[in-house]
Amino acid sequence: MIEKISAKIDAINAEDPNTVMYHGEECPKELVYGQRMTDMLHEYDPAPSLAIQVAARGQHIQRWAIPRSDYPMDRKGYLKWRTELKLMHGELLAEILQEESADSSLIEKVKNLVTKKRLKTDLETQQLEDVICLVFLKYYFSEFAAEHEEEKVISIIQKTWAKMTEKGHELALQLDYKENDLELIKKALQ
Incomplete structure (x- = not known):
């Protein structure tokens, strides 16, 4: 199906x-x-x-x-x-x-x-949110970061991170980032 x-x-x-x-x-x-x-x-x-x-x-x-x-x-x-x-x-x-x-x-x-x-109460809705955030981070974040001021990028990273579960965080940290992007992510998560 x-x-x-x-x-x-x-x-x-x-x-x-x-x-x-x-x-x-x-x-x-x-x-x-x-x-x-x-x-x-x-x-x-x-x-x-x-x-x-x-x-x-x-x-x-x-x-x-x-x-x-x-x-x-x-x-x-x-x-x-x-x-x-x-x-x-x-x-x-x-x-x-x-x-x-x-x-x-x-x-x-x-x-x-x-x-x-029921984003915060339904497991599958939260899992879908993790997947959405992971797709953003893997495929769209680098271009987004290049087009916006650092302050806005850091804010978006923090908001994205707050939407995710621990499993989502673990998978996000395993993604292959450009060095500049990884530095921004680390800065946002401090």
Whole structure:
């Protein structure tokens, strides 16, 4: 079942007009993100549940449909944008699961995972948050750090770290960082 669901998520994300370089080719940004989430999830947990596999692969499904530029460029606008995205991701994944005749409990669980309901009380929601943070640190942190002032980067590292479990911290410290990035991380964690 996960193969068919992942293929449907990938087909939607393959339509992303935004691209990134991936293995020397220009690829749809959210397609790459979904694949990275799946890879990291399996590093994190070799036998994840179907719900968390769907949520990880579809974490950013059709994200480009709600542009950040449609919201005020302040914290309040950012949070509203993120909330709208999470709700949309949950609905799109629910539609795919319904097409695959998934039961209502699975659909509800996936929606709760991508909307981060019960983040601090639900184990799988916290595990998904760890995976999200690990993907950021492994694939996107270096570029983010290069584009922002040190003070902001340190703040983001501290906020990211606070969202993670001990297991997430252990895995994050095992990632292969550029020397400058590792220094920033160490500075933030002091």
